[in-house]
Structures are given as C-alpha cells and as structure tokens.
Amino acid sequence: MPVQMPDINLGLMLPEILVALLAMALLLLSAWYGKEGRGTIGWMSILGIGLTALAIMASGGSGETTFGGMFVDDQFSRFMKLLLCVSTALPLLISLNYVREHKMDGGEYYVITLFSMLGGMIMISSGDFVMLYLGLELMSLSIYVLAAFKRGDVKSSEAGLKYFILGSLASGILLYGISLIYGSFGSVSFIDVAQGITSAHGHLSPAVGLGMVMIIGGLSFKIAAAPFHMWAPDVYEGSPTSVTALMGVMPKVAAFAVLYRVLLIAFPGLHDQWGPLLQFMAVLSLAVGSFAAIAQTNIKRMLAYSAVGHIGFLLIGLATGTSDGYQSVLIYLTIYIFMNTGAFALVLILNQDGIGDNLTDFKGLAKKRPYLAMLMATFMFSMGGIPPLAGFIGKLYVFMAAVKAGMITIAIVGVLFSAVSAFYYLRVVKYMYFDEAESPFSMEVSATSQAVVVLSGIIMLVWGVFPGSLLAWTETTIRMFQ
Amino acid sequence: MVADIVFYLFATITVVAALGVVSAKNQVHSVLFLVLTFFTTAALFVLLGAEFLAAILVMVYMGAVAILFLFVVMMLDVEFSTLKEEAVQYLPLGIAVGVVILIEMIVIITQVHVDHNNMVAVAGEIPNTMEIGRVLYTKYLLPFEIASIILLVALVGAIVLTLRERKRPKRQNIPKQLARTREEAVELKKVASGEGAS
Numbered sequence: 001m002p003v004q005m006p007d008i009n010l011g012l013m014l015p016e017i018l019v020a021l022l023a024m025a026l027l028l029l030s031a032w033y034g035k036e037g038r039g040t041i042g043w044m045s046i047l048g049i050g051l052t053a054l055a056i057m058a059s060g061g062s063g064e065t066t067f068g069g070m071f072v073d074d075q076f077s078r079f080m081k082l083l084l085c086v087s088t089a090l091p092l093l094i095s096l097n098y099v100r101e102h103k104m105d106g107g108e109y110y111v112i113t114l115f116s117m118l119g120g121m122i123m124i125s126s127g128d129f130v131m132l133y134l135g136l137e138l139m140s141l142s143i144y145v146l147a148a149f150k151r152g153d154v155k156s157s158e159a160g161l162k163y164f165i166l167g168s169l170a171s172g173i174l175l176y177g178i179s180l181i182y183g184s185f186g187s188v189s190f191i192d193v194a195q196g197i198t199s200a201h202g203h204l205s206p207a208v209g210l211g212m213v214m215i216i217g218g219l220s221f222k223i224a225a226a227p228f229h230m231w232a233p234d235v236y237e238g239s240p241t242s243v244t245a246l247m248g249v250m251p252k253v254a255a256f257a258v259l260y261r262v263l264l265i266a267f268p269g270l271h272d273q274w275g276p277l278l279q280f281m282a283v284l285s286l287a288v289g290s291f292a293a294i295a296q297t298n299i300k301r302m303l304a305y306s307a308v309g310h311i312g313f314l315l316i317g318l319a320t321g322t323s324d325g326y327q328s329v330l331i332y333l334t335i336y337i338f339m340n341t342g343a344f345a346l347v348l349i350l351n352q353d354g355i356g357d358n359l360t361d362f363k364g365l366a367k368k369r370p371y372l373a374m375l376m377a378t379f380m381f382s383m384g385g386i387p388p389l390a391g392f393i394g395k396l397y398v399f400m401a402a403v404k405a406g407m408i409t410i411a412i413v414g415v416l417f418s419a420v421s422a423f424y425y426l427r428v429v430k431y432m433y434f435d436e437a438e439s440p441f442s443m444e445v446s447a448t449s450q451a452v453v454v455l456s457g458i459i460m461l462v463w464g465v466f467p468g469s470l471l472a473w474t475e476t477t478i479r480m481f482q
Numbered sequence: 483m484v485a486d487i488v489f490y491l492f493a494t495i496t497v498v499a500a501l502g503v504v505s506a507k508n509q510v511h512s513v514l515f516l517v518l519t520f521f522t523t524a525a526l527f528v529l530l531g532a533e534f535l536a537a538i539l540v541m542v543y544m545g546a547v548a549i550l551f552l553f554v555v556m557m558l559d560v561e562f563s564t565l566k567e568e569a570v571q572y573l574p575l576g577i578a579v580g581v582v583i584l585i586e587m588i589v590i591i592t593q594v595h596v597d598h599n600n601m602v603a604v605a606g607e608i609p610n611t612m613e614i615g616r617v618l619y620t621k622y623l624l625p626f627e628i629a630s631i632i633l634l635v636a637l638v639g640a641i642v643l644t645l646r647e648r649k650r651p652k653r654q655n656i657p658k659q660l661a662r663t664r665e666e667a668v669e670l671k672k673v674a675s676g677e678g679a680s
Contacts, residue, residue, distance in 0.1 A: 003620060004620055004621075005623075006620060006621055006623070008623075020631060024634075067624040070624055106642070108638055108641075108642045112638065112642070115634075118631070122628060131625060134629060138628060138632045138635060141639065142639070145635070145643060148643055151643060205590070206590045207590050210590055
C-alpha cells in the first residue's frame with residue numbers, strides 16, 4: 001500500500017514553527033522559574049514576536065503553497081502577519097505592569113497569548129476551510145481563557161464564559177456552512193471552490209449560498225459586526241483590560257484576513273450575493289457603533305461599541321468589491337491597531353490608580369497630566385475621523401472607494417454616522433480638558449507604556465499628514481487580488 | 483428497504499431523544515437522553531458506512547464526555563427550574579428563528595441534487611477506518627498537528643483557570659514523623675473525677 005505524502009516545505013512555515021516552539025519553550029521555562037523570574041517571560045515573548053516579525057519579513061511572499069495548498073505564503077499573508085505581530089506585541093508591551101499587579105503573570109498568560117497569535121497566523125495563511133477553522137479555534141480558545149484569566153473576579157469569569165458559549169455557537173454555524181460548501185463541491189480548498197463556482201455558470205445549488213452566508217455569519221461574530229456584536233460590550237468590560245486591549249485588535253486582523261481569503265479567493269464569483277450582505281452589516285454596525293456608544297458610562301464598553309462602528313467602516317471597504325476598497329480596508333485596519341492600542345494604553349495607565357474604567361475618571365486629566373491628556377485626545381480625535389490625524393485618512397479612503405464603486409448612499413450614511421460618533425469621542429476630550437479633577441492621578445507611567453503611547457501618537461500624526469508609505473505597502477499587498 | 487426502516491427508526495429516536503435533552507425536568511435525565519442521542523447518531527454513522535466515526539462517538543462522547551457531564555450535573559447544585567422560567571420568555575423568538583431555519587433547510591434539501599461522487603470515502607472498497615488512517619498522517623498532517631496544539635492550549639487553559647495553589651500546602655513530612663518519640667507525643671495525666679483535664 002503506497003503512502004502518498006503531500007508536498008512539504010517547512011521553510012514557508014518558519015514563522016509559525018518559531019512561534020509554536022517559543023510558546024512551548026516558555027511554558028516549560030515558566031514552570032522551571034517558579035514565582036520569581038516570571039516577569040522575564042513577558043519580555044522573552046515580546047522579543048520572540050520581534051524575531052517572528054523578522055522571519056516574516058525574510059519570507060519570500062512568492063505565493064508558494066505547501067501541504068497540498070493548505071498553507072499559503074504570499075504578499076498578503078506577509079503583510080497581515082506583520083500586522084498581527086504588531087497587534088499582539090503592542091498590547092503586551094502596555095500591559096506588562098497591569099499583568100504583574102493583578103497577579104496574572106504566571107508565564108501562562110504570555111504563552112496563551114503566543115498560541116492565540118499562532119492561531120491567527122494559521123488563519124491568515126490558510127488555503128482551505130479546514131485550516132481556517134483550526135486556526136480560528138486555536139485563536140479563539142486561547143482568548144476565551146485569557147478573558148477569564150482574573151479568576152477571583154466574577155465579571156472576568158462571566159466574560160470568559162459568555163465569550164466561550166457564544167463563540168462556540170458561532171464556530172458551529174461556521175462549520176455548518178463549511179460542511180454545506182464541502183457537500184456542494186467535494187472540496188474544502190478555496191481555489192477548488194472558486195473553480196466549482198465558475199464552472200457552474202450560475203446554476204449553483206442554494207446550499208452554496210446558505211453555506212456562504214453561514215461562513216460569513218460565523219466570521220462576523222469574530223469581528224463583532226452587527227448583528228453579531230452582542231457579546232462585545234460585556235466581554236470587553238469584564239475581561240482584564242490588558243486582554244481587552246489585545247482582543248480589540250488581534251482577532252480582528254486575523255478574521256479580516258480570513259474574510260479576504262474566503263470572499264476574494266473562494267467566492268469572488270458570488271460578489272453579487274455577498275456584496276449587499278456586507279453593505280447591510282456595515283450600515284447596521286455603523287448605527288450600533290454610533291448610537292449605542294453614546295449611552296455608555298464605562299470606557300471599555302464605549303470602546304467596544306466604537307469598535308463595532310469601526311468594523312462597519314471596514315465592511316464598507318470590503319463590500320465595494322474593488323481593489324480600491326480592499327486597499328482602504330488594509331489602510332483603516334493598520335491605523336485602527338495603533339489608535340485602539342493607544343487608547344487602551346491610557347486606560348491601563350489610569351487603571352494603576354484603581355480608576356480609568358469609567359468615563360468620568362478622565363475628568364481633569366489635562367491639568368494634572370497634560371501630555372497624557374493630549375495623547376488621549378489625539379486618539380479620540382483620530383477615532384472620530386478628524387483631520388489631520390490618521391483616522392481621517394482611513395475613513396477618507398473607505399469613502400472614496402465606496403463612491404467610486406457607486407455606493408454613494410452608503411458613503412453618505414457612513415459620513416453621517418461618523419459625525420454622530422464624533423460626539424462621544426469628543427465627550428472624553430471635554431471631560432479631560434473642561435472638568436475639574438476628581439482623582440489625584442498619582443500613577444507612575446512605565447517606560448514601555450510611555451513608548452507605545454508616544455509612538456502611536458506620532459504615527460497618528462505622521463500617517464495623517466503623509467500617508468504615502470502606508471498607501472504604497474497596502475497597494476503592493478492587494479495586487480495579488482486583482 | 484431494511485436499511486431505510488432502520489434509518490428512520492434511529493433517526494426518529496435521535497430527534498425524540500434530542501428533544502428530551504432540552505425538555506427533561508430532571509437534568510440527570512437530560513444527560514441520559516444525550517447519551518441516547520449520541521448512541522443513535524452512532525448507529526446512523528454505521529448505516530452510512532462510517533464505522534470509525536461511530537466508534538469514536540461511542541467511545542469518546544458516550545464513554546467520556548457524557549459521563550463527565552453526568553458528574554458535573556450531579557455535583558453542581560443548580561436550580562434549573564428558575565433558569566427554565568427565564569428561558570420560556572424567549573421561547574416565541576426561539577421558535578420563530580427555528581421555523582425560519584427549518585423552512586430554509588427544506589427549500590435547500592428539496593432543490594439540491596446530491597452528487598454521490600462527493601462521497602468517495604464511503605463508496606470506496608477500502609474500509610473507512612483504514613482510509614482515515616491513510617490520510618490523517620499524510621494529506622491532513624498539518625491540520626492534525628494544529629489540532630494537537632489546540633488540545634495543548636485547552637490543557638494549559640484548564641489548569642490555569644482551575645488550579646488553586648494553597649498558601650500552606652499540607653504535606654506529609656515522613657522523616658519528621660519518624661523522628662517523633664513517645665515522650666514528646668504522648669502525655670499521661672491523672673484526671674480527678676469531676677474536675678476535667680487542664
């Protein structure tokens with residue numbers, strides 16, 4: 001009986017192998033170290049992510065595949081994996097202090113974070129639905145654990161459980177969709193599915209449509225697009241803030257990468273079906289993001305709703321079905337990572353004083369800590385899309401792509417909701433600058449948090465005025481989808 | 483013909499048992515219904531020729547998962563009746579969604595032409611178990627490895643979330659116990675009646 005091995009080229013998977021080995025080595029090391037030396041595990045994992053980023057940059061990105069097309073290494077995966085590294089490393093850098101203070105710094109915190117990043121990398125490089133699902137499960141499972149990491153805290157446990165139950169349901173829906181697609185085409189490979197759709201010449205069975213909708217639904221849960229956003233506010237609020245900062249960016253990068261792969265590689269022939277679906281979800285997300293956030297008094301809940309709104313903008317870009325739209329999503333996503341992490345860094349800094357979860361905790365920050373307030377204001381203005389900050393550039397390109405693709409109504413609706421959402425971003429600024437301080441703001445700001453916040457602030461300004469480098473990167477990245 | 487009868491028999495039991503899982507008043511009955519659902523589903527897999535899946539379902543799900551559920555249900559003292567009352571509030575919405583999905587499925591099933599070529603694994607002459615064994619470590623080597631990493635994360639996660647380290651673990655110190663002598667461990671006292679030991 002001959003055994004047929006698939007083509008195996010482990011060189012393509014070097015970054016993944018590196019992360020997996022690093023995580024397992026750190027797991028052993030943290031058991032070896034005991035209680036004392038555990039702080040170093042955090043630094044080692046950050047260094048490891050840096051090494052991984054170098055390995056990703058060194059990879060060819062030539063479009064080669066391995067394991068019979070299951071694993072893809074192309075320009076897109078390279079860009080998204082670098083983004084994923086940034087969106088894991090930055091939240092880790094700003095939460096080193098928080099993790100130590102809340103006694104979560106058994107090395108497992110970092111190990112599980114690394115595993116969730118590994119899951120994200122597998123999702124980004126997936127060439128078929130099986131790899132997509134396994135990567136998604138690896139990433140989600142790790143984040144469920146992280147959400148419940150503060151064991152003594154009822155809210156944290158609730159957040160973990162809620163995320164786990166709803167996430168499992170979403171995974172189930174996704175799997176059902178995948179099984180319908182597999183049943184229709186006899187293959188789970190993205191390329192085979194695309195070929196099956198072209199060769200059907202429009203005579204597709206309705207099972208394909210339902211399968212696609214279920215896959216999109218399952219993935220929408222991960223990015224918290226309305227109407228699949230219900231979990232976001234509770235989970236954002238209940239999770240430890242360091243985890244909220246991570247789950248605000250990292251899973252979204254991976255899930256968007258997967259949406260690109262599924263929609264543009266497996267289902268490009270069905271844009272007429274998924275385009276309007278994404279438009280609908282985009283408008284709904286924008287509405288939820290702008291109106292529900294106004295009523296929030298907790299900044300983590302507010303940022304959760306604001307994230308739903310940002311996802312709405314990202315979905316507009318994806319729904320256009322043009323390369324301009326795809327590029328605008330990458331631009332927006334990159335900028336979003338920095339402004340979101342910056343804002344959460346400020347929340348984490350205030351958390352050291354035992355405050356910072358309520359919006360009113362920011363009252364009078366400008367008088368006591370002027371430069372922190374200035375940076376927070378930068379992030380809020382940027383999220384609100386006010387020029388000359390980077391957030392404006394992101395929104396501008398999304399709207400331009402939408403108008404070019406003839407989605408003028410959606411663009412106008414987007415601008416209106418953007419104006420509504422500016423209200424609650426500006427409210428934070430108002431609290432900081434025009435109200436009297438209620439708390440002493442005596443906290444020390446660690447050098448790493450400071451570095452991340454300042455870096456993000458500078459990036460907001462630089463990309464807001466000179467977005468050229470970002471445009472060039474994203475343009476080379478999406479060239480493969482044309 | 484016989485296969486059809488057997489299929490409908492097991493399918494009916496599966497559906498009824500699944501209904502029992504969610505509607506039974508006693509949660510232990512719920513779990514037992516779940517075991518029945520697993521078993522009849524395993525029987526359906528056997529009818530399909532997927533004997534490996536059937537065996538896994540019986541061994542892993544019935545043998546391990548369901549029994550674990552049973553332990554949890556028996557050990558946790560949760561008042562399910564109040565939970566049920568809350569759930570009843572959402573019943574109309576749940577039924578509406580269920581009906582919509584049912585109609586969708588019926589529409590699709592009636593329109594789909596099942597391509598029997600897509601069921602190669604079942605139709606082949608090689609036994610199902612051997613076929614899975616052949617591809618699991620070759621074609622699907624990478625997914626298999628990733629699944630093992632997922633299990634590792636589950637393991638680490640379960641330990642992280644449940645392990646409570648006691649501040650002063652009570653450990654047996656055998657040398658210390660052996661070094662004890664009768665003199666320092668036992669004291670004889672004469673207790674006068676009615677006065678008690680001091």
